[in-house]
Amino acid sequence: DFEHAFDDVKPAFGVSEVEMQRCLRGGIIHFSPFIDDILAEGKLMVQQVQQPDSTPLFSAILHGPPGSGKTALAAKIALESEYPLIKLCSPDDMVGFNESMKIEHMRRIFDNAYKSPLGVVLLDNIERIIEWVPIGPRFSNPVLQALMVLLKKDPPEGRRLLILATTGERSVLRQLDLFTAFDSDIAVPNVGGYQELSNILEQSGVFRNPQRAIDELKELSRGENVNVGIKKILLGIETAKQDRDMESRFANVVARARAQMGS
Amino acid sequence: DFEHAFDDVKPAFGVSEVEMQRCLRGGIIHFSPFIDDILAEGKLMVQQVQQPDSTPLFSAILHGPPGSGKTALAAKIALESEYPLIKLCSPDDMVGFNESMKIEHMRRIFDNAYKSPLGVVLLDNIERIIEWVPIGPRFSNPVLQALMVLLKKDPPEGRRLLILATTGERSVLRQLDLFTAFDSDIAVPNVGGYQELSNILEQSGVFRNPQRAIDELKELSRGENVNVGIKKILLGIETAKQDRDMESRFANVVARARAQMGS
Amino acid sequence: DFEHAFDDVKPAFGVSEVEMQRCLRGGIIHFSPFIDDILAEGKLMVQQVQQPDSTPLFSAILHGPPGSGKTALAAKIALESEYPLIKLCSPDDMVGFNESMKIEHMRRIFDNAYKSPLGVVLLDNIERIIEWVPIGPRFSNPVLQALMVLLKKDPPEGRRLLILATTGERSVLRQLDLFTAFDSDIAVPNVGGYQELSNILEQSGVFRNPQRAIDELKELSRGENVNVGIKKILLGIETAKQDRDMESRFANVVARARAQMGS
Amino acid sequence: DFEHAFDDVKPAFGVSEVEMQRCLRGGIIHFSPFIDDILAEGKLMVQQVQQPDSTPLFSAILHGPPGSGKTALAAKIALESEYPLIKLCSPDDMVGFNESMKIEHMRRIFDNAYKSPLGVVLLDNIERIIEWVPIGPRFSNPVLQALMVLLKKDPPEGRRLLILATTGERSVLRQLDLFTAFDSDIAVPNVGGYQELSNILEQSGVFRNPQRAIDELKELSRGENVNVGIKKILLGIETAKQDRDMESRFANVVARARAQMGS
């Protein structure tokens, strides 16, 4: 039964292409220069790990508000590395796993990675992996401890590894001493000014009158910034499509998402 | 024995018609325009998920006071979707399940749903599913974590899924970071003004003098609003039937229910 | 061994007559009009559940101070219902059961009840069933959750069920959100004024001079009310019988019980 | 192995004479009228339970400071009852038992008692049975719950049972709602005034000059009362015997015990 749980572990080597592509379903819209900076920083890390005389292990964490695009950007960096091994370690594949199964799952992913001369492991949503919940607070200490050790454990002689992680809970990770276990960190911001939003709406080609959508939103939310993640923006566009008055609907959905942010 | 526990899992595909109908035993009385708004909002979601170019997963939560009709309305939206797969995930079917059996039960329901091109899963009473209790507080973190992942996990290529959930504990869910894991939320109010109550009593056809019932209630409870869930109202009508002075009895039962609300 | 634990589960159908009678060993003394009110309210519930067009499930909880007669009155209501199935679910039958055995025990009792067209289940002393203890506080959350679901779960098509419960810890149940899970509640008071006590003493026929017993008690306890449960009163009469000066002994024992109440 | 644990359970029926006698190794010295009062109160309970028309279950708890003689007095009352069944349930016989073994052990003792027409069960040191420790605080809730139910559970038709318990932690038991679960309670005091101590020393016949021992103690401890349990007094006499200056040694040991009391 435990064994059974690992029946569907993906082939040991190679790239989890399909899974990575799914993280990128909405593409990468270059709505702000920040996006390019993040991808450039990622590229640098990819280069550094490749260097034969550098430390064989490098870890970075992408953090930012919910839906800001952390997973998509990490997947993008990983895919563009063109390393022979690219693995995703996601809570989605661990539903119903108990603590020791989770640790075993992660251990297998890293053991595979240690066999490749050059590899990337993407640890998605690590607060979910450690089962964090603010009431209590509670989390799985064994899983957290395993993560901490894996983040610091050198790959065997001649192997090189880049670890990319994502989280929406930077301060929690800091309190758990997990944040500083990373060699580097990258902040992923929300969609900020209205100009950025405008770029996205134009590119979507969905609205007849994008400016009206923005104007209505401005009125509803009264603030100089959009401050909503790209994911909610894209979802808002889809919800809007179902309505006759698409512009108003979009403004409504995004205004509501914005209000939730503050709560 | 564990296996045995799943003997009575319903046939994998299709619609849990009987179960859904049972949630609707009291029908849907259109005692207020709110009811229609809620059903309309539900319809919109049903449409959006059907759209082949939209995100394949959408989740919404119906929240409101006890007995306000959350389960009935969610069941109504699900049944009217006419999706080929409609599944109920209710604490009623998990009595005596331990944490891992609960998670396995949910996982099977979602796995079935992932096999249908288009499906609805109704997660009823999620505070009960996660075994929430305010003293402590306590809850099952593994079940909560499984829920959080299932709410965000995309169905496989080509499958589309609508998740409807109900809860009477919105603020608890918010503290658990579970509330914001939903794409959208719908508030379900109590029966509000006395006109709404009047609509219900008329439609029931049980009282000889509905106005007297309302007048007595007004006197007992001194307030501008009824503020009791439709479920308690319907139960009050039935209790009243046992008494000779039906009107007074009804007023009494509802006044007591109203007092409990505030406590 | 676990199986063995259920060897002595009573025959599935029918009435647990002997057990119910044992709850009524002291009979029901009509020492106050309250007693009749409680029995009448119970009768009404019995009628309502029988009504073919009413909701098939109704639950009520009898609450009051220790020894006030909650169990006896609930047993009386159940026996007088003359329903074909009457079952007692008592902590007495679960000594040494662990959480899952307790839940299984309750589940079996309800499963039996669901097979009868009309049934009563008496859940005695539910704070003891959930293993409540004020230090901590501690209780069995799995048992509590199972109770909460069983209290709300409709019996299958065509079956009707009345659930009667008793507790000495109303405020605890309220904090656990268990109290409001009942459709109705009935308060069971202590023996109140001295006239009520007088009624009881007369009826017992044990004392040569009941008034002296009462006068001595009044002196010892200085208060306008007796405020002791019927159970302690009856025990006090028995203890008194062992003494030569029965009246004084009785007054002493009851005064001590009264003092303990306040502590 | 679990089975093995019960290999040495004593023969089911009859009197645990040897064990009871061991509790009485120091005899019962009538150093104060209190002692006679306690034994008389115990006798009354023994009579009441024997009465065929009285309630078939009666429970009492002896409480007092450490070493005050609770266990010896309870054993005395039990032995003098001359009931056909007298059983001791002591933590001494449960070393290394886990929670369920403890409960099983108690359940067997009570099951045996339920088979005798008339029986006494002596629950010695119940704070130790429930594994109470003030830091935390911690205790075994399952064992506590089992105790609470056993204290209230009527023996079967025609059987009668007296339960005697001892504790050094009355206030703890009160907080646990365990104290009020008893029908009656008996306070066991320390050796109080110096006259009482004098009685004991005289009776022991060990000291050449008992008054000097008392005078030295008075000087050392400055207080009007001895306030030390009979058990420590008797131990002090034995320790004194090893010393040449017996009187001084005795005074020293008792003064130290007295100081510990206050701490």
Add this chain to the structure above:
Amino acid sequence: DFEHAFDDVKPAFGVSEVEMQRCLRGGIIHFSPFIDDILAEGKLMVQQVQQPDSTPLFSAILHGPPGSGKTALAAKIALESEYPLIKLCSPDDMVGFNESMKIEHMRRIFDNAYKSPLGVVLLDNIERIIEWVPIGPRFSNPVLQALMVLLKKDPPEGRRLLILATTGERSVLRQLDLFTAFDSDIAVPNVGGYQELSNILEQSGVFRNPQRAIDELKELSRGENVNVGIKKILLGIETAKQDRDMESRFANVVARARAQMGS
């Protein structure tokens, strides 16, 4: 595997000579009259237990700061008793034992002791046996409870037992109600005045100029007392031997140990 864990339990009867001698590796240096007092007090206990008419069980606890010589002195008392059975119960022999294995281990040691007409059991470092740690605080309640019962449980008819325990955490034991479970206690002090230290240095014969070592220490630590355990003093002498300037090194090491005491 559990069985295996007990493979290396020492032969049941007899004296654990080797183990006891190892506790005494540094001998007993009579650097202060206190040392003789402690040994004398121990001798008295040994005599008392031997007395055929005394209570068959006596327990004492040696407490004091870390390294003050508690274990060595307890071993000395035990060895000099010349009882036919002398057993050591030390955390060293329980590394990796879980709670039930620890309790089983202790139970076996006591069961052996109960078979000898006269025996000593040395419970070394009981805060470590119960797994005490101040953060939380945490400890093993089952092990603590087993200890408490074993400390009070009389040996069988005709057997006599002396229990000696050691601890560095007197106040913790007091809070756990474990300290008062002992019949007597013996305080073991640090090396106190500089004269005592001088005695030790002289006797060691290691320093060419012991007075200089003491003078340097005085200068470093500014205080009227040495206040360091004999164990650290002896270790300091050894460390000093590695250095060319032995006197300074010694002063340094001891001053550091002294500073740690206060922290």
Add this chain to the structure above:
Amino acid sequence: DFEHAFDDVKPAFGVSEVEMQRCLRGGIIHFSPFIDDILAEGKLMVQQVQQPDSTPLFSAILHGPPGSGKTALAAKIALESEYPLIKLCSPDDMVGFNESMKIEHMRRIFDNAYKSPLGVVLLDNIERIIEWVPIGPRFSNPVLQALMVLLKKDPPEGRRLLILATTGERSVLRQLDLFTAFDSDIAVPNVGGYQELSNILEQSGVFRNPQRAIDELKELSRGENVNVGIKKILLGIETAKQDRDMESRFANVVARARAQMGS
């Protein structure tokens, strides 16, 4: 499966040369006289344990900020001891081990060490071994207790053992009473003044203009000290190599690391 977990335990005797070398991948740069002091102090301990007449067990802990070089220095001391047995006990080898597996792993390492006439055990990162996390706080008490006993348990007759441990959490260990369980402690500082940094940069031979790197860093961080661990400095040099403007990049990376220190 448990057995399997120990399949890859290294050969029992001998030196874990490869593992030790890996801890020293960055070599030991003598950037400050402190480094030589630390190595000298280590040498002294190595000598002391070798002394046939000294105590056969000595333990020391190296503590300091993250990345300050604790593990490398401990490995250096161990390797230079030239003892016949040198063992590493690192959290890296215990990923996914549960508590009892961890304890078994440590026990095996010590059991091997006890078989060698002379040995060093390096316990790396002990806060990770005991699974410390500041939220809660949580840690494995059984593992902690095993460590505490192993730190104090003498090797068998004729064997001698040096225990070296490292930690980044001195104050935590102090609160757990683990710090004082060591016979000695060695502080490992960060790179301190800019002169020390200059030494390192010169020796690396990577920068064309090391002084500019230092000047930029000074400007960014405004403080008299570098206060960053040697590990981060070496990593910063590698990251810098990927950039065209190496000096600026280096200054940036180190300034960021410095800022994190304070957080």
